[in-house]
Amino acid sequence: MLNKTEQTQVISLIKKTRELIYREMRAARVTIKGAADYVTNVDFAVQDFMKRELELRFPDIRMIAEEKENKDLYSNARYWILDPIDGTTNLIHHYGLSAVSLALYEQGEITFGAVYNPFHEEFFYAAKGQGAYLNDRQIFVDENVKFSDAVVSYGSSPYDKSRAKKLFPLYYRIFMKAADFRRTGSAALDLCYVACGRQHAYFEQDLKPWDYAAGSLILTEAGGAARGWDGGKLPFLTNADIAASTKTLAEPLMDMLCEK
Ligand code: IPD
Ligand code: CA
Numbered sequence: 001m002l003n004k005t006e007q008t009q010v011i012s013l014i015k016k017t018r019e020l021i022y023r024e025m026r027a028a029r030v031t032i033k034g035a036a037d038y039v040t041n042v043d044f045a046v047q048d049f050m051k052r053e054l055e056l057r058f059p060d061i062r063m064i065a066e067e068k069e070n071k072d073l074y075s076n077a078r079y080w081i082l083d084p085i086d087g088t089t090n091l092i093h094h095y096g097l098s099a100v101s102l103a104l105y106e107q108g109e110i111t112f113g114a115v116y117n118p119f120h121e122e123f124f125y126a127a128k129g130q131g132a133y134l135n136d137r138q139i140f141v142d143e144n145v146k147f148s149d150a151v152v153s154y155g156s157s158p159y160d161k162s163r164a165k166k167l168f169p170l171y172y173r174i175f176m177k178a179a180d181f182r183r184t185g186s187a188a189l190d191l192c193y194v195a196c197g198r199q200h201a202y203f204e205q206d207l208k209p210w211d212y213a214a215g216s217l218i219l220t221e222a223g224g225a226a227r228g229w230d231g232g233k234l235p236f237l238t239n240a241d242i243a244a245s246t247k248t249l250a251e252p253l254m255d256m257l258c259e260k
Helices: 004-015 017-025 041-057 088-092 161-177 187-195 209-221 247-258
Strands: 030-034 037-040 062-065 078-086 099-106 109-117 122-127 132-134 137-139 151-154 180-182 201-207 225-228 240-245
Touching: 004 017, 004 041, 004 099, 004 109, 004 122, 017 041, 037 041, 037 088, 041 062, 041 078, 041 099, 062 209, 078 088, 078 187, 078 209, 099 187, 099 209, 109 187, 109 209, 122 187, 122 209, 132 209, 151 161, 151 187, 161 180, 161 201, 161 247, 187 201, 187 209, 187 240, 201 209, 201 247, 209 225, 209 240, 225 247, 240 247
Parallel strands: 062 078, 151 180, 151 201
Antiparallel strands: 030 037, 078 099, 099 109, 109 122, 122 132, 132 137, 201 240, 225 240
16 A cells, blocks of 8 residues: 555656646647557657656556556556556547546455546545545545436447447437436546446446546545446456446446347
């Protein structure tokens, strides 16, 4: 576990990426990684900066990150899990919903998570057992909402369109039972938005560890539930299908996701 001083150090490091992101965006260069999958100079600049600065302060902790090869991972080790930019498509189109997402994985669980959207000046963070915060104000899920009044956000698995045929009928079934749908384009922010009560549920298939590690701790520390579509614990070192919601909506959401 990071102590308070270390948490403060890491938080101020992440906040420093704001200037870097704005500077790199002035001459943004986009590279196509795969179908609907992009990376920019901004992603690489943030990753290089975070890796260098964290290595200086925490030389014993290795990093797992989106824009690098992640080999030989051991469940009993400690890792930083970083998405330098979650919501890269949003960043390319100046949508304002992108975030730096950093988690600390220790022996099977996430003990610290931070999600920072520099475009809205919103800093979400949580440490295990210490609650979740948005810009230093403690946040909680909104438990007073039933499914028919819920704002539900979904991820469309844009990189694997072969899933769409099954997913869109599922979206339809859930949409008909909820108040409305959202699609933010950032899994990390989706989890934080459930944590602070802007949304009440969120689901997506096949997320990478860096998409969900930090946000899922922020959500559970805010009183919510984050688990796999099979109801199991999240793995954190491998991809997962995520079902996230308030505690009240966890069962109804799970039933809908498993409905054939
Ligand atoms: C993506 C975003 C998006 C989600 C994708 C993620 P990226 O992350 O979180 O909302 O639908 O599954 O991969 O590529 O922008 O870091
Ligand atoms: Ca990313």
